[in-house]
Amino acid sequence: MTTIIPALPPVVLQLDRLSRRRAGRHAVRDLDLSLHAGQVLGLLGVNGAGKSTTLSMIAGALRPDSGGIQLRGEDFLEHPELARNRVGWLPERAPVWAELSVSEHLDAHGRLRGLNGSTLRAARERVLDRLDLQPLARRLAGVLSQGQRQRLGLACALLHQPELLVLDEPANALDPVQAVALRGLIREQAAAGTAVILSTHLLAEVTAVCDRVAILHDGCLRHDGPVQADDHQALERTFFEIAMHGDAAAHAA
Amino acid sequence: MSGAVAGTFAVARLEWRRMVVRPLAWVLAALTLAWLAWNFTLLLGGFLAGQVQRAALPDGPGFTDLVAVPLLGQLAQLSFLVVPLLGMSVIAGERRNGTLPLLFATGLPASRIVLGKYLALLGWLLLWLALTLSMPLALAHATDLDWGKLAAATLGLALMLAALAALGVACSAFASHPAIAAAAALIIALALWSVNVGAQMAGISGGLLNWLAMSTHEQSLLRGLVSTADIAWFALLIVVVLALASRRLDNERERG
Numbered sequence: 140m141t142t143i144i145p146a147l148p149p150v151v152l153q154l155d156r157l158s159r160r161r162a163g164r165h166a167v168r169d170l171d172l173s174l175h176a177g178q179v180l181g182l183l184g185v186n187g188a189g190k191s192t193t194l195s196m197i198a199g200a201l202r203p204d205s206g207g208i209q210l211r212g213e214d215f216l217e218h219p220e221l222a223r224n225r226v227g228w229l230p231e232r233a234p235v236w237a238e239l240s241v242s243e244h245l246d247a248h249g250r251l252r253g254l255n256g257s258t259l260r261a262a263r264e265r266v267l268d269r270l271d272l273q274p275l276a277r278r279l280a281g282v283l284s285q286g287q288r289q290r291l292g293l294a295c296a297l298l299h300q301p302e303l304l305v306l307d308e309p310a311n312a313l314d315p316v317q318a319v320a321l322r323g324l325i326r327e328q329a330a331a332g333t334a335v336i337l338s339t340h341l342l343a344e345v346t347a348v349c350d351r352v353a354i355l356h357d358g359c360l361r362h363d364g365p366v367q368a369d370d371h372q373a374l375e376r377t378f379f380e381i382a383m384h385g386d387a388a389a390h391a392a
Numbered sequence: 393m394s395g396a397v398a399g400t401f402a403v404a405r406l407e408w409r410r411m412v413v414r415p416l417a418w419v420l421a422a423l424t425l426a427w428l429a430w431n432f433t434l435l436l437g438g439f440l441a442g443q444v445q446r447a448a449l450p451d452g453p454g455f456t457d458l459v460a461v462p463l464l465g466q467l468a469q470l471s472f473l474v475v476p477l478l479g480m481s482v483i484a485g486e487r488r489n490g491t492l493p494l495l496f497a498t499g500l501p502a503s504r505i506v507l508g509k510y511l512a513l514l515g516w517l518l519l520w521l522a523l524t525l526s527m528p529l530a531l532a533h534a535t536d537l538d539w540g541k542l543a544a545a546t547l548g549l550a551l552m553l554a555a556l557a558a559l560g561v562a563c564s565a566f567a568s569h570p571a572i573a574a575a576a577a578l579i580i581a582l583a584l585w586s587v588n589v590g591a592q593m594a595g596i597s598g599g600l601l602n603w604l605a606m607s608t609h610e611q612s613l614l615r616g617l618v619s620t621a622d623i624a625w626f627a628l629l630i631v632v633v634l635a636l637a638s639r640r641l642d643n644e645r646e647r648g
Contacts (some may be wrong), residue, residue, distance in 0.1 A: 166412035170548035202646050220395055222499035234490035238413045247409070251498045253395060321554070 141281070148176040149211065151199065151334035153305050157206035159192055159358075160210025168205070174334045176302070179325060181349035181366065182338040185382050189358040190338040191231050191307055194265040198228035198305045199335065211305065224253050227301035230309050233292030241272055241291055245298060252299040266294040269324070280376040285312035297328070304328055305335040310344055320334050322348045343380060346371045356381050399500040403508025404515075407482060411516055417478060421473055424470050430467055432527045435459045453535055456538040460528035461614055462543045467524050468610065469550060471556055472585070473518075478516065479560020480570040482509045483641070488569065492644070502641035506634055510561045517553040521546070541616035548613025551626040555606065558633040562590035565637035581606075 152174040159167045169188040169353045174180050184190050195201040197208060199215070199222030208215040215221055236244060245266065267273045270290045275283065280291060289312050296304060306325075307353040325348045329335055340343060345352050346366055352374065354362040361381045367373060411417050446452040463485045483506075486492040495505050525546060528537070559576045567573035586607035602608050606629075609622040 140598070195493065198493075198497045199499050200496040219501075220499040222497055223395060223399070226497070228494075228497050230490070230493060232490065234494065236410060236491055237489065238410050243409060247406040248494075250405060251399065251495070251500075253398060255398075349568070 148161060148178070148332070150174070150236065151176050151211055151337070153207075153209040153212075154197070155209070157193070157203050157205040157208065159196060159201070161192060165358045167196070167355075168353055170358075170360050172353060172357075172360065172363065174303070174336060176332045176334050177329050178336070178351060179245055179329045179349045181345035181352045182336060182355065183340075183342070183345060183356035183378055184338075188355040190355055192358075193355070194228070194305050194307045194338055196228070197303070198222065198226055198230075200228070200230070223251075224299050225301055226303045226305060227296035227299065229289075229292045229296045229307060229309055232311070233285075233288045235280035235283070235288055235291060237279065240277050241275040241280060242267070244291060244323045245294060246335040248295040249298050254299055258353045262298050262300070262346070266297050270294045270295070284316060286314060290317070291325070302333060303331050304335045306335065308339055309337055310339060310341060318344075328340060342375055343369065346374060350364070354378060355380050356385060361385070395457070396450075396500065396504050399498060400504045400508045400511070403495065403500065403505055404511040407509045407512035408515060411478070411512060417516060418476050420477060421520060421523075424474055424520070427470070427537065428463060428466060428524050429527060432459070432463055435462055435533075454538060455528070455531070455535040456541050460542055463524065463528060464545050464549050465614060467521065468552055468614075471553055472578060472581050474520075475517065475556040475560050475564070476574040476581070478515050479557060479577060480574035482513060482561055482571045483564040483637070484567045484570045485564075496645050501638075502645060503634075503638040506561060506565065506638045506641060510557060510634060513557045515559060517557055518550065521553060521571055523548055536641055538616070544616040544618045545614045547618065547623075548610050551623065552582065552606065552610050555626050555629050555633075558630040558637075559584075562633045562637040562640075563639040583632070
């Protein structure tokens with residue numbers, strides 16, 4: 140009798156002993172992490188735990204001091220150009236070029252990511268529709284509310300259909316309706332095979348959309364495990380134990 | 393087109409777009425062109441008033457010497473103020489807005505980001521030069537233009553604008569605030585122009601200081617003398633300054 144074992148989706152992201160110092164201290168230290176296609180990983184941690192630094196390195200905006208990043212088995216540090224069409228990044232606070240309209244903003248992002256002509260136009264229309272930005276298409280990015288900026292940032296991250304989506308506090312400034320829509324969007328991306336890594340302070344966000352959760356503390360990975368969608372309290376307990384006492388109690392749990 | 397080349401043009405296009413929607417570029421262009429147009433009419437008036445006396449001189453100065461080249465000389469003077477103001481926010485502004493990491497995250501090398509921004513700024517400045525040049529050229533059919541001298545002077549101006557644009561981009565890469573970038577670019581450009589003033593006052597015509605000064609190379613081009621050494625001096629300055637700016641951005645990506 141032969142047993143058929145379902146094949147695991149391919150590993151999209153692999154971090155090997157990733158380290159980075161910032162402002163004279165270890166912002167991220169010896170971080171090992173992997174992420175499969177279609178998986179949604181929630182990155183938790185208190186302020187200063189190293190979440191944004193980790194995501195900036197994965198997005199290619201910041202170089203690590205040591206360690207490695209592999210995208211589908213290719214060395215990302217050797218080939219930073221891989222970021223161009225494989226990674227979509229929404230940075231914290233979603234910075235924008237204030238002088239450009241929403242539509243121009245998406246065009247500029249698309250060209251920077253290698254899209255042009257009809258491909259770019261189609262991609263722009265797709266994300267404008269998907270993120271309900273059509274009514275704002277001609278509005279200047281500089282006059283958008285923070286929630287609208289956040290949606291524009293998300294649209295830019297999704298424009299080139301990346302295989303890895305890096306979202307730094309994507310639910311920031313979104314109203315409850317938009318936050319629910321964001322969850323749907325993330326699940327939709329995961330279902331299409333995109334690997335998603337998101338940092339957040341909202342534990343409910345993690346239990347609602349993530350398959351896995353990683354908790355950072357003082358730049359070190361203290362917890363990495365599956366998320367039990369129906370056990371919000373267990374996640375809360377683990378998070379607070381790590382936040383208060385480092386890793387010992389969490390490991391015991 | 394390779395990814396890096398396409399990326400450079402994407403950065404240039406983005407910077408160009410940002411420049412043309414900002415009022416500063418238009419205000420500077422409008423004010424300076426109005427000033428140059430006024431001076432053009434004054435120069436032309438002077439030229440017409442002295443026409444009878446000059447008719448007696450077989451090799452006397454013509455329209456090019458008395459109107460076109462002096463007008464370009466005035467553009468050169470204005471460029472010391474205009475270029476730092478236009479270039480101040482190309483990188484320092486991105487840094488302040490938090491959009492610089494968005495460019496880093498495209499995987500483009502820092503040199504391509506710097507080059508893209510430089511090309512956009514240079515494009516705007518060359519347009520400014522072309523509009524200024526259109527004033528004497530509008531009278532080309534009615535005057536006896538010295539095309540060779542005008543071409544040399546235009547080349548000199550284009551090289552000077554290119555060098556000042558490179559300085560502006562580099563100062564913007566190093567400065568934390570656009571205003572600091574503008575002040576630094578202005579001071580460095582003036583110092584580079586007049587580094588040989590002391591040597592000239594002492595009656596020294598050659599030497600390292602004279603070679604270092606931008607005025608030495610620019611003035612011979614404005615006089616209609618095109619030499620490879622002068623062109624190489626400008627090219628060297630542009631390459632060195634843009635390389636420094638790229639190095640600075642690379643460090644920033646490393647340092648965070």
